[in-house]
Amino acid sequence: MPREVLECEEFSEIQVRIDTLVENGELKIDERVIGRGYLNVTLRGGQVALRADRHVGLIPLTDSLAVRVRPRTSIANLSYMIARSGVAPAAIRGFSRGYLPRFEVSEDLERTYAESLVLGAEQIASRGLMKGYTAVRNPPPWRGRLLPTETIRSYASRGVRYKHSFLFNTLSSSVIENQALLEALTIVKRAIEGDNRFSALLSRTNKVIKAFDSVSHWHGSRSSLVSALGRKIRLVAPQLSFYRDALWSSLLLLQKTLPDVSDEGLVRLDSLIIDVSKVFEAYTRRVIAERASALGWHVKDGNVHPTSFFTDNRQYRVQPDIVIYRGRDPLAVIDAKYKPNPKEADRYELLSFMDALGVQHGALLCPQLDTNKSISMGITTSGKQVSLLRLDLRADDPDTEADRLFENVRKLVEGQKDYI
Numbered sequence: 001m002p003r004e005v006l007e008c009e010e011f012s013e014i015q016v017r018i019d020t021l022v023e024n025g026e027l028k029i030d031e032r033v034i035g036r037g038y039l040n041v042t043l044r045g046g047q048v049a050l051r052a053d054r055h056v057g058l059i060p061l062t063d064s065l066a067v068r069v070r071p072r073t074s075i076a077n078l079s080y081m082i083a084r085s086g087v088a089p090a091a092i093r094g095f096s097r098g099y100l101p102r103f104e105v106s107e108d109l110e111r112t113y114a115e116s117l118v119l120g121a122e123q124i125a126s127r128g129l130m131k132g133y134t135a136v137r138n139p140p141p142w143r144g145r146l147l148p149t150e151t152i153r154s155y156a157s158r159g160v161r162y163k164h165s166f167l168f169n170t171l172s173s174s175v176i177e178n179q180a181l182l183e184a185l186t187i188v189k190r191a192i193e194g195d196n197r198f199s200a201l202l203s204r205t206n207k208v209i210k211a212f213d214s215v216s217h218w219h220g221s222r223s224s225l226v227s228a229l230g231r232k233i234r235l236v237a238p239q240l241s242f243y244r245d246a247l248w249s250s251l252l253l254l255q256k257t258l259p260d261v262s263d264e265g266l267v268r269l270d271s272l273i274i275d276v277s278k279v280f281e282a283y284t285r286r287v288i289a290e291r292a293s294a295l296g297w298h299v300k301d302g303n304v305h306p307t308s309f310f311t312d313n314r315q316y317r318v319q320p321d322i323v324i325y326r327g328r329d330p331l332a333v334i335d336a337k338y339k340p341n342p343k344e345a346d347r348y349e350l351l352s353f354m355d356a357l358g359v360q361h362g363a364l365l366c367p368q369l370d371t372n373k374s375i376s377m378g379i380t381t382s383g384k385q386v387s388l389l390r391l392d393l394r395a396d397d398p399d400t401e402a403d404r405l406f407e408n409v410r411k412l413v414e415g416q417k418d419y420i
Contacts (some may be wrong), residue, residue, distance in 0.1 A: 005058070007068045010276065011340055011369075013051045020065055021048055030060050038273055039067065054338060057273035071276065072369070073393035078274070079252065080116065080398050084245065085282035087275070114188045117253065118204050120246025121181055125211035130240055132175040174216040177236075177247060180229045182212045183222075184250035226254050277338035284336050284365055284391060285322050287402040288409055295410065298325050302333075307356050320353040322365075324413060332413045333362040334389070340369050347377070347386065354384055363387040363412050374408045374419035387412055389419070 008014040021029055029041065038059045040051040052059075052069040056078075060066040071078050189205050192198035218225050233247045289299035302320035309316040322334040333353045337346055342364045354362040360383055366372075368390035377386045389408050395401035408419045 004064060005066050005068050007070060008050075008052065009070050010052050010054075010056050010072055013049055014067060015044075015047045015049050016061070016065070018043070018046060018048055021062060023062070028062060030062065054277040055273050055275055059273060071274075072367075077393055077395070077398055078276070078279075081279050081283040081393070082248075082252075082274070084116075084248075084286055085279045087279045087282050114192060114198075114201060114205075117181075117184055117188060117246055117249035118201060118208060120243075120249060121185060121208045121211075122204065123242050124181070124246055125208055127242055129173040129178055129212070129215070130175060130243065131171050131173050134170065134172045134174050172216075173212075173214045176218075176225070176228045176232050177243060178212060178215040179218040180225055180250045180254060181246055182209070182215050183218055183225065184253045185209050185212070187253055222254060226251065229254065277336075280338045280367065280391075280393075281321050281336040284334075284405070288322060288324070288334070288406055291403070291406040292324060292409075296326060297331065297413075299323065300325060302353070307353075309352070309356050318353050318356045320350075320357070323357065324409070330357045330359050331361070332409075333357055333359055334365050334409070334412075335362075336365045339366060340372075342366060342388065350386060351380070351384065354386075359384075361385050361387075361412050361415060363389045363409075365389045365391065368392040376417040376419070385412075385415060385417075387417075387419070 006014055006016065038055045040053060042049045050067060056069045056071040058066055058068050185205060185208065189202065189209065192202050192205070229247065229251055233251060236243050236247065285299060285301060292299050300323045302318065302323050306317040306319045308314045309318050320333045321336045323330055324332045333350065335346070335350050335353060346364055350362050350364055362384065363386070366388065372390055374389045375387065377388050379385050389405065389412070391405050392401050404420060411419055
């Protein structure tokens with residue numbers, strides 16, 4: 001168990017005396033940390049310099065030393081981005097016991113997720129609750145499929161005659177997904193009752209709970225519901241994609257943590273390591289895609305739908321993060337880079353994306369730090385306009401900031417330079 005925790009902020013560097021990492025005369029850093037790239041490690045002046053560029057959370061170095069990397073954004077904004085992006089944090093086991101989380105916890109967790117949960121539940125109620133075949137509790141006798149094995153085990157082996165076990169399923173809205181939503185909505189209702197600031201939200205919550213009247217309450221433990229939902233949430237069918245946001249918010253609320261759904265059960269909060277770069281990429285793609293449809297555009301993920309780099313050789317491909325289309329025609333390319341400022345290699349990579357897709361407008365998308373703003377970086381000799389767009393992760397209202405980002409995306413596609 002770690003006895004010492006050093007703290008630093010993401011995008012910053014912390015130095016550790018090399019003797020603190022030496023064990024039996026050898027430099028020893030946990031292989032899982034090095035192998036997964038959680039920290040960049042370099043030797044400088046007899047000390048080990050550690051830099052966190054993408055990950056935040058509690059990162060163990062040895063059995064007696066760990067580094068806690070604090071995010072620059074608020075917990076509310078980071079949690080909101082995770083819920084919207086659908087990117088689950090990872091965890092390294094065995095290093096968190098006995099440590100209280102500092103930035104990973106929200107004192108007002110229910111209210112942090114309440115708005116997104118209620119909004120998602122309202123959308124579900126308006127489109128109709130999903131249904132599935134579920135086992136009926138206390139089914140009527142002599143109905144359903146006879147279960148001989150259960151009959152022998154439960155009754156015949158004990159000398160009980162004229163009694164049989166049956167499996168009776170029925171099409172019902174009382175599926176795990178809806179039960180989790182109902183449980184989470186109930187938690188939100190209890191959290192905001194009696195607070196005048198949330199009177200409007202409470203009214204919406206009560207109304208949407210009524211829409212779930214046909215759903216039975218979960219009868220098991222909270223941990224078993226979290227485990228079941230963790231498995232289900234990754235299997236939501238495309239035609240039920242409107243369920244995803246609300247289910248993620250429910251999972252966060254029920255678990256009272258940022259979740260790791262890679263395995264069953266609860267994860268200790270302070271063990272979580274969040275790859276903010278993946279969250280940033282998925283979140284920005286999501287908010288742009290949602291707003292693009294109003295202009296007749298649609299967005300593709302180049303990592304899922306790569307493009308051939310050469311016209312006569314399909315072996316080499318490019319994979320831009322965000323490609324905006326009108327019909328089958330690409331309009332612009334955006335590559336998300338979770339770093340304060342892009343490098344020269346990033347600009348060359350973006351130009352290769354633009355060349356492969358045959359577009360004249362492209363942008364690198366980075367987080368906004370301090371007073372940095374979205375700018376046009378310039379126009380190449382071949383007429384390609386390259387821009388740098390920014391998203392403020394510390395904005396008081398993430399939705400308003402997302403609207404501002406998309407307004408700049410619209411200006412990018414239309415060849416304007418007066419970004420806001």
